[in-house]
Amino acid sequence: MNLRTFAIALPLIMLPVQAVGDDADIDALVAELEQVKGRLSELEQLRQRVRTLEARLEEANRAAASDQMDKRDAALARASTASEPEPPAIDIGGALRFTTFANGSVKGQRGKSGLDLFRLSADGSIDNILLSAEYRFYPFMDVLHHGWLGYKFDNESQLQAGITRVPFGILPYAAHNFWFGVPYYLGLSDDYDLGVKYVLPNGPWNMQLAYFKNSELSNSGDLGRYSYDVVSAGTARNEETNQFNGRVAYTFGSGTTCSHEVGISGQWSELYNLDTNKRGEMWAAATHLDTRCGRWNFQLEAARYEHNPVNPTGIPRNRIELGAFESLYDIAPSGTVGIANIAYNFPLSGDILDQLTCYNDFSVLYKDGGGDDSILNTTGCAIGVGPLFIYADLINANNMVFFGNGSLANDGEDDWDTRLNLNVGYYW
Amino acid sequence: MDFAQADSAHETRELTVVSWGGAYTRSQIRGFVRRFERERGIDVEMIDYTGGIEEIRSQVRSWNVKWDVVDFELFDAVRACEEGLLVEIDPASLPPAPDGTSAERDFLDGSLLPCAVGNIAAATVIAYDPEAVERAPRSLKDFFDMRRFPGHRGLRRTPKTNLEWALIADGVKPDRVYSVLDTDEGVDRAFRTLDRIKPAIRWWDHGEDALRLLDTGQVAMTSAYNGRVDIANAEGASYEILWDNHVRFRDAWGILRNGENIEAALDFIRFASTTESLAEQAKFISYGPLRRSSLENLPADLLTRLPTSADNLPRGFDTDAAWWSDHIQDLQVRFDHWVERSFQVPRDWPSR
Numbered sequence: 001m002n003l004r005t006f007a008i009a010l011p012l013i014m015l016p017v018q019a020v021g022d023d024a025d026i027d028a029l030v031a032e033l034e035q036v037k038g039r040l041s042e043l044e045q046l047r048q049r050v051r052t053l054e055a056r057l058e059e060a061n062r063a064a065a066s067d068q069m070d071k072r073d074a075a076l077a078r079a080s081t082a083s084e085p086e087p088p089a090i091d092i093g094g095a096l097r098f099t100t101f102a103n104g105s106v107k108g109q110r111g112k113s114g115l116d117l118f119r120l121s122a123d124g125s126i127d128n129i130l131l132s133a134e135y136r137f138y139p140f141m142d143v144l145h146h147g148w149l150g151y152k153f154d155n156e157s158q159l160q161a162g163i164t165r166v167p168f169g170i171l172p173y174a175a176h177n178f179w180f181g182v183p184y185y186l187g188l189s190d191d192y193d194l195g196v197k198y199v200l201p202n203g204p205w206n207m208q209l210a211y212f213k214n215s216e217l218s219n220s221g222d223l224g225r226y227s228y229d230v231v232s233a234g235t236a237r238n239e240e241t242n243q244f245n246g247r248v249a250y251t252f253g254s255g256t257t258c259s260h261e262v263g264i265s266g267q268w269s270e271l272y273n274l275d276t277n278k279r280g281e282m283w284a285a286a287t288h289l290d291t292r293c294g295r296w297n298f299q300l301e302a303a304r305y306e307h308n309p310v311n312p313t314g315i316p317r318n319r320i321e322l323g324a325f326e327s328l329y330d331i332a333p334s335g336t337v338g339i340a341n342i343a344y345n346f347p348l349s350g351d352i353l354d355q356l357t358c359y360n361d362f363s364v365l366y367k368d369g370g371g372d373d374s375i376l377n378t379t380g381c382a383i384g385v386g387p388l389f390i391y392a393d394l395i396n397a398n399n400m401v402f403f404g405n406g407s408l409a410n411d412g413e414d415d416w417d418t419r420l421n422l423n424v425g426y427y428w
Numbered sequence: 429m430d431f432a433q434a435d436s437a438h439e440t441r442e443l444t445v446v447s448w449g450g451a452y453t454r455s456q457i458r459g460f461v462r463r464f465e466r467e468r469g470i471d472v473e474m475i476d477y478t479g480g481i482e483e484i485r486s487q488v489r490s491w492n493v494k495w496d497v498v499d500f501e502l503f504d505a506v507r508a509c510e511e512g513l514l515v516e517i518d519p520a521s522l523p524p525a526p527d528g529t530s531a532e533r534d535f536l537d538g539s540l541l542p543c544a545v546g547n548i549a550a551a552t553v554i555a556y557d558p559e560a561v562e563r564a565p566r567s568l569k570d571f572f573d574m575r576r577f578p579g580h581r582g583l584r585r586t587p588k589t590n591l592e593w594a595l596i597a598d599g600v601k602p603d604r605v606y607s608v609l610d611t612d613e614g615v616d617r618a619f620r621t622l623d624r625i626k627p628a629i630r631w632w633d634h635g636e637d638a639l640r641l642l643d644t645g646q647v648a649m650t651s652a653y654n655g656r657v658d659i660a661n662a663e664g665a666s667y668e669i670l671w672d673n674h675v676r677f678r679d680a681w682g683i684l685r686n687g688e689n690i691e692a693a694l695d696f697i698r699f700a701s702t703t704e705s706l707a708e709q710a711k712f713i714s715y716g717p718l719r720r721s722s723l724e725n726l727p728a729d730l731l732t733r734l735p736t737s738a739d740n741l742p743r744g745f746d747t748d749a750a751w752w753s754d755h756i757q758d759l760q761v762r763f764d765h766w767v768e769r770s771f772q773v774p775r776d777w778p779s780r
Binding site: 134179294295296297348382389 | 774
């Protein structure tokens with residue numbers, strides 16, 4: 001029995017004595033007991049004090065022995081731990097990319113290499129205010145890729161205002177490869193315009209409504225832009241204005257290893273002709289399926305579009321002029337687009353590769369009014385290695401703009417062309 | 429440290445104690461921290477953390493110690509002790525049981541380390557809301573069966589427990605788990621099994637976050653600490669605990685070396701380790717105190733809800749703290765890589 005237990009037990013032992021003694025005896029005993037308890041308490045405190053001092057002495061000896069070694073890196077480490085900065089609310093990022101390609105149809109010079117772009121971006125939020133912007137420097141132009149301010153509501157919906165992505169078809173991209181598919185070159189994928197967009201996620205539903213006053217640049221004749229729009233830089237001088245978009249998607253199997261997003265999209269806009277000052281129109285509609293099953297991804301999309309401009313007399317209406325990247329080409333005024341993409345994400349266990357995704361993206365334009373179909377088929381892999389992201393693509397194109405004499409308009413030629421493309425980017 | 433510094437410990441007016449937050453920290457505050465503050469005249473500042481010893485290593489090596497006492501997972505205490513980051517604690521200095529039994533004999537076996545004092549035994553279990561699932565899971569295998577039991581899964585962002593569970597779900601007997609994990613093939617097998625549910629996983633760091641995932645309907649079922657589920661139920665929730673293959677673990681107090689409040693920290697641990705303190709804490713969270721004398725004082729209905737109850741004990745197993753102490757560093761790196769790498773084809777690639 002130790003001192004503390006004895007101190008607790010003593011009053012209990014004494015109880016029978018208290019019951020039989022007279023009052024004077026009891027008082028004396030109680031007083032004596034209190035004295036004993038006081039002494040015991042003092043002894044207990046002394047014992048603790050001795051142990052404390054022993055422990056302190058041992059600790060001091062040990063600390064002194066290691067003091068020399070620890071002090072050496074103390075200053076440096078203190079500097080690193082003294083003030084941990086708060087993570088920034090707005091992330092500043094960027095990329096530096098280089099590209100090289102070999103073109104199968106060009107004799108003599110078989111390929112080119114060089115800087116693709118340097119870009120800076122800002123993304124984040126402060127309270128409920130959202131911000132996203134990206135500025136790009138290409139060797140031949142610099143451009144605001146997108147830039148918008150937004151507000152996030154309590155129900156997770158958000159309103160974006162500025163140059164923002166047009167909600168149409170499979171999002172965010174209707175292709176896995178670097179050069180995208182046919183819809184991008186028709187202005188029906190990864191298109192950015194100036195306006196407002198409301199995004200409402202609600203369980204498996206995702207609804208997006210948008211109004212765009214015009215394309216991303218106020219000057220519709222300016223070809224220094226990232227995404228393809230109807231432009232007034234050619235002979236027809238039309239521009240997009242007052243565009244409305246709606247997109248509804250529903251995801252089956254969310255929370256399983258096999259989810260399927262199905263969706264429909266609609267787009268309508270005016271085509272204002274700068275010469276006739278009259279308003280034509282354009283519309284497009286699409287339905288899509290985006291399935292992610294295990295490591296596989298299947299994408300299907302069918303889209304239909306039609307342009308009805310009001311051109312001056314003498315300017316044919318069977319060619320619509322689209323432009324971006326300081327270039328201009330024609331497309332068929334109406335047609336049907338198809339997409340069928342497949343991709344597989346490989347399992348990785350080593351320390352080098354962070355991502356290896358291989359894919360085959362197929363897209364085609366069936367043109368109203370004749371002309372050979374335009375087809376793009378790209379087989380390739382996307383490889384992530386730390387901050388590096390590499391696209392290695394083998395592109396096969398038939399009657400496709402930028403490939404030989406190919407065209408998205410009602411002409412061109414039925415001829416396959418091949419391009420091997422390698423894009424290496426450092427992203428931060 | 430010199431004696432001038434050591435003496436300043438007597439002047440300690442505030443002690444920083446690091447623990448796991450939420451209901452668990454609350455149980456400590458109500459169980460003994462308030463009482464300690466009153467009796468010693470020292471303010472205790474409670475700070476939350478999510479485990480690991482990186483921060484401890486940094487503070488101790490820089491002599492810039494801001495945390496006085498830390499509530500470790502046992503395997504982290506083992507690591508920190510081996511690295512010389514913690515003050516040694518003499519078991520003989522710990523308070524005996526009320527009947528005089530020494531602390532060494534009163535604490536459950538394996539609870540007292542050279543520089544850590546065990547406090548509670550808890551369990552990682554599977555919790556689910558019976559009203560939110562079409563079919564109630566009956567075994568750990570159901571947690572990994574996305575076809576029959578669809579819905580998101582909550583898991584703590586650590587390889588610990590997750591790798592053991594993955595192997596058991598893939599057919600390994602619980603008593604062979606650590607020997608299988610000792611091989612590269614075994615680790616590969618565990619990650620492959622986790623792959624099955626990876627797209628549906630929602631990660632949590634703080635024990636409280638697991639319950640939040642259930643509260644907000646973000647997951648159909650989640651790993652969670654049994655005591656926190658109990659408290660959520662006491663506060664109005666009606667979550668079920670699946671005890672099948674629950675993983676029991678222990679926490680332990682440790683004191684960072686090179687701190688200025690070592691005396692007060694030792695005093696705190698002694699106070700927190702009394703029979704009374706441990707039993708009091710258990711009244712506020714259903715974790716088993718590691719002193720036999722504390723267990724004797726617990727009400728019968730609480731005893732049935734502990735991982736060590738007669739019903740629950742055979743349905744789970746003890747985490748191997750020594751094994752994790754040896755392997756956590758390597759496996760954490762691989763696990764982090766695995767988490768960061770997308771299983772499905774990523775939706776958001778760098779914009780082109």
